[in-house]
Amino acid sequence: xxxxxxxxxxxxxxxxxxxxxxxxxxxxxxxxxxxxxxxWMTDQQFVDLFSISMAAPGPSMMVVSLIGLKAxxxxxxxxxxxxxxxxxxxxxxxxxxxxxxxxxxxxxWEESPWRHSIQQAIMPISTGLILAATVIIAKTSxxxxxxxxxxxxxxxxxLFTKINPxxxxxxxxxxxxxxxx
Amino acid sequence: MENQAAxxxxxxxxxxASPPTLLELASLFAFxxxxxxxxxxxxxxxxxxxxxxxxxxxxxxxxGLGLVQLLPGANVVGLSVYIGNHLRGPIGSIVALTAMIIPxxxxxxxxxxxxxxxxxxxxxxxxxxxxxxxxxxLMASMVFEAGQKAITxxxxxxxxxxxxxxxxxxxxxxxxVILIVSPLAIWWHRPRTVTGASHQEREEPR
Numbered sequence: 168x169x170x171x172x173x174x175x176x177x178x179x180x181x182x183x184x185x186x187x188x189x190x191x192x193x194x195x196x197x198x199x200x201x202x203x204x205x206x207w208m209t210d211q212q213f214v215d216l217f218s219i220s221m222a223a224p225g226p227s228m229m230v231v232s233l234i235g236l237k238a239x240x241x242x243x244x245x246x247x248x249x250x251x252x253x254x255x256x257x258x259x260x261x262x263x264x265x266x267x268x269x270x271x272x273x274x275x276w277e278e279s280p281w282r283h284s285i286q287q288a289i290m291p292i293s294t295g296l297i298l299a300a301t302v303i304i305a306k307t308s309x310x311x312x313x314x315x316x317x318x319x320x321x322x323x324x325x326l327f328t329k330i331n332p333x334x335x336x337x338x339x340x341x342x343x344x345x346x347x348x
Numbered sequence: 349m350e351n352q353a354a355x356x357x358x359x360x361x362x363x364x365a366s367p368p369t370l371l372e373l374a375s376l377f378a379f380x381x382x383x384x385x386x387x388x389x390x391x392x393x394x395x396x397x398x399x400x401x402x403x404x405x406x407x408x409x410x411x412g413l414g415l416v417q418l419l420p421g422a423n424v425v426g427l428s429v430y431i432g433n434h435l436r437g438p439i440g441s442i443v444a445l446t447a448m449i450i451p452x453x454x455x456x457x458x459x460x461x462x463x464x465x466x467x468x469x470x471x472x473x474x475x476x477x478x479x480x481x482x483x484x485x486l487m488a489s490m491v492f493e494a495g496q497k498a499i500t501x502x503x504x505x506x507x508x509x510x511x512x513x514x515x516x517x518x519x520x521x522x523x524x525v526i527l528i529v530s531p532l533a534i535w536w537h538r539p540r541t542v543t544g545a546s547h548q549e550r551e552e553p554r
Contacts, residue, residue: 190502288537304480348470348474
């Protein structure tokens with residue numbers, strides 16, 4: 168149990184400082200650790216938990232709470248909540264401490280030409296990582312013709328309309344409940 | 349201490365209402381936490397904190413936004429720390445961050461327990477099939493949005509492919525991938541305005 172807590176703390180605190188562009192960027196590593204290395208859950212459970220966290224309110228990184236919860240679920244409800252708490256604190260605190268202290272030096276940095284360079288350098292890396300995350304989600308979520316159609320329609324709606332993503336996911340859930348039950 | 353991030357020391361009272369109490373700070377960020385979903389969040393926070401509450405001016409808010417966009421972590425999370433510190437010092441940071449995280453944390457934990465203890469029904473399975481497919485479409489749209497900003501030349505396409513290959517084919521963890529690819533990416537995007545300007549100067553007279 169202590170071992171699981173340690174794994175959660177080490178995993179998420181290291182990912183916290185790598186999440187350039189938000190939590191979705193480190194999703195491939197979360198998947199690799201939770202499904203592969205530590206076998207806390209199945210592929211299907213990982214994708215389900217990710218979708219639940221996307222459909223629920225809060226910052227996009229709330230999936231870490233659910234991974235912590237599942238990793239400790241077999242120790243009981245109380246330990247599951249503790250696991251969720253450890254995962255969440257590990258994910259949010261290191262990057263927040265960095266923001267806090269970097270703010271003190273920001274004034275002298277803001278006008279530096281390197282700032283733009285680094286921003287532009289981060290973008291392709293984030294894009295590659297989000298692409299990898301999308302492939303992981305797609306491999307499990309898109310397995311039939313109806314789910315493929317829903318995924319493509321969702322992509323089109325997000326790119327070409329201003330629909331609220333949560334509303335879109337809720338509607339997709341209802342449509343799927345009516346037709347796929 | 350509280351004002352160390354202010355851009356201009358001569359802007360003493362930059363049209364800002366009196367600083368909020370910790371309780372006001374906590375309730376606004378709890379509200380942001382419970383009403384924030386996915387993208388477009390920074391514009392939303394700016395509207396609340398700068399336009400509506402007038403706790404900060406744009407001159408104070410925008411440097412913070414630039415900072416959190418450059419650093420790791422979700423922008424909303426970084427902004428809560430930055431704004432909290434700006435308004436009420438270190439305690440303000442802790443209050444804003446905690447207030448924003450706790451309501452969604454309780455919410456996802458409840459949903460998580462529902463999923464694991466009551467979610468094995470066919471109804472839940474059918475609903476989740478639709479939600480995951482839509483979530484996948486949402487993620488794919490983020491690839492397009494990020495790619496649009498990222499791709500300024502063929503080398504950026506190479507960097508995207510290299511990153512993807514290291515994660516998916518090399519099975520490397522994200523921190524290592526960033527350590528490998530970022531020196532290459534930063535070198536490619538290094539500031540070149542100085543050399544560019546000198547080239548121009550040399551060529552212009554002809």
